[in-house]
Amino acid sequence: MILKKWFYPLAAVTFAAAVLMIANFDNGLFDIDQFGFEFFGGLDFLLFFRFLGEEWFLAIISIAAVLYLWFRRNHYLGMLIVLFAVGGGNYLNKFMQTLIERPRPGSQEDGFSFPSGHAMVTIIAAVVLIYLITEKSGDAAGQALMFAVGILISVLAGLSRLPEEAHYFTDVIGGWLLGYTYAIVCLLVYEYLMKRRISSHINE
Numbered sequence: 136m137i138l139k140k141w142f143y144p145l146a147a148v149t150f151a152a153a154v155l156m157i158a159n160f161d162n163g164l165f166d167i168d169q170f171g172f173e174f175f176g177g178l179d180f181l182l183f184f185r186f187l188g189e190e191w192f193l194a195i196i197s198i199a200a201v202l203y204l205w206f207r208r209n210h211y212l213g214m215l216i217v218l219f220a221v222g223g224g225n226y227l228n229k230f231m232q233t234l235i236e237r238p239r240p241g242s243q244e245d246g247f248s249f250p251s252g253h254a255m256v257t258i259i260a261a262v263v264l265i266y267l268i269t270e271k272s273g274d275a276a277g278q279a280l281m282f283a284v285g286i287l288i289s290v291l292a293g294l295s296r297l298p299e300e301a302h303y304f305t306d307v308i309g310g311w312l313l314g315y316t317y318a319i320v321c322l323l324v325y326e327y328l329m330k331r332r333i334s335s336h337i338n339e
Contacts, residue, residue, distance in 0.1 A: 253302075
């Protein structure tokens with residue numbers, strides 16, 4: 136699998152960075168959030184990309200990935216991992232927002248602010264779905280391109296929340312950090328179950 140040498144170790148870094156961010160909401164993060172509003176707040180074209188992080192859009196691409204894994208590969212474990220990753224990531228995001236209770240900066244939307252669901256769930260979907268769809272392709276360049284496109288989609292989805300002040304910039308960054316960490320956890324579970332399945336078939 137391409138990029139695996141740094142894909143997995145990076146998850147430990149992103150998790151540590153997210154924990155550090157949560158611990159320092161009231162100590163030194165104002166400048167980052169202020170920069171986010173000043174730099175991205177006036178870029179109204181980013182609002183167009185908000186749909187990329189909406190639950191209905193993520194549901195559509197997840198269902199498409201499940202159907203691909205079903206009809207093209209009969210990959211039932213992969214199908215379950217997609218549901219566990221995207222659906223579970225969405226619930227985890229809402230749980231963390233309720234647990235942390237960071238108020239939104241200026242939006243009239245309900246709920247709390249950290250971490251951004253658009254940023255968190257889109258990066259989960261990008262990493263997990265592309266991994267499962269391309270793991271047998273053998274096309275390293277095509278795989279790298281798909282990951283680049285997936286990350287770009289997550290970046291646009293996360294940044295789309297800043298012009299309308301639905302989130303702080305650190306909410307978006309935290310969403311990416313935690314989303315990536317959760318995505319890698321899902322893939323580690325997937326690979327563990329795949330190894331168990333292969334070893335059980337060998338021993339039969």
